[in-house]
Amino acid sequence: MVAGRFLFVSILALSQSALGLAVGSGADGIISSINTISNECVKLNSTLNEFTDNAQITATALKLQGEASDLLKDIKNGAEEASKVSSLEAADQEKIANAIVPLSDNVVSLINGFVAKKPAFQKAVLGGSADGLVEKDLQDLKEATDSFGQAAxxxxxxxxxxxxxxxxxxxxxxxxxxxxxxxx
Structure with missing residues (x-):
């Protein structure tokens, strides 16, 4: 299911790239991006909560795909910005490290939400399971998370x-x- 792929790409990107996202440059841009991503994570989690095995499953999947696609684009742009930040002052590092804690809580909540929705994903592809797609996406996302986390x-x-x-x-x-x- 295409929606599942975009969703999990977005979750991974959100969890790791927030460290290095910058709307501007330096710590203020990174913190602003962390806050934006955290809010978007809450929004995506809210949409995920609507994802149930009912007549609206396809409509909700499309909504999730749209939100995830937009988020993915923003995160990729932010990741590109992060590669431009080579060092930060100690105080700025601490501010950013403190800002990722609430983001982490939102990311973990979102991951847990996907796990809780496994029964819906098992019927998401024309009544069939999307588990294999979700697993592959998660593996790819974890790899990218590890790579990007180190870069950030x-x-x-x-x-x-x-x-x-x-x-x-x-x-x-x-x-x-x-x-x-x-x-x-």
Whole structure:
């Protein structure tokens, strides 16, 4: 299901690229992007909550696809910006590390929402299962998460880097658990 692919690409991108997204440059742009992505994550989770095995499943899947596609584009643009940030002052690193904690909570909630919706995904493709697509997407997303997370962390050092690394590790663990869920 195309909607599933875009959704999971977006979830991964959101969880990892928020560290490096910048509307402008430096910490203020990154923090602004983190806040925007966090809000978009809440919005996507709200739409996901509407995703049930009923007559509206296709309409909701299309809505999810649209939201996810827009989010994916924004995150890709932000990831490109992140590659331009080579270093940050210690205070800015700490601000960003603190900002990713609430984002992480929203990302984990969204991942948990997808896992909870597994029964709907099992009937999402003309009454058939999309589990294989979801599993593949999650694997690809986890790989990209690991790669991008390392790239984003390049501008961090010391305690903020440890904090951000710990948060990202938690997100990765949730993705790994979700992959297991959709592989069975």
């Amino acid at each position: 962390l390049k501008s961090f050092s010391g305690a903020p880097k440890e904090k951000a690394t710990s948060v990202l590790k938690g997100i990765d663990e949730h993705f790994a658990d979700a992959i297991k869920t959709f592989s069975t």
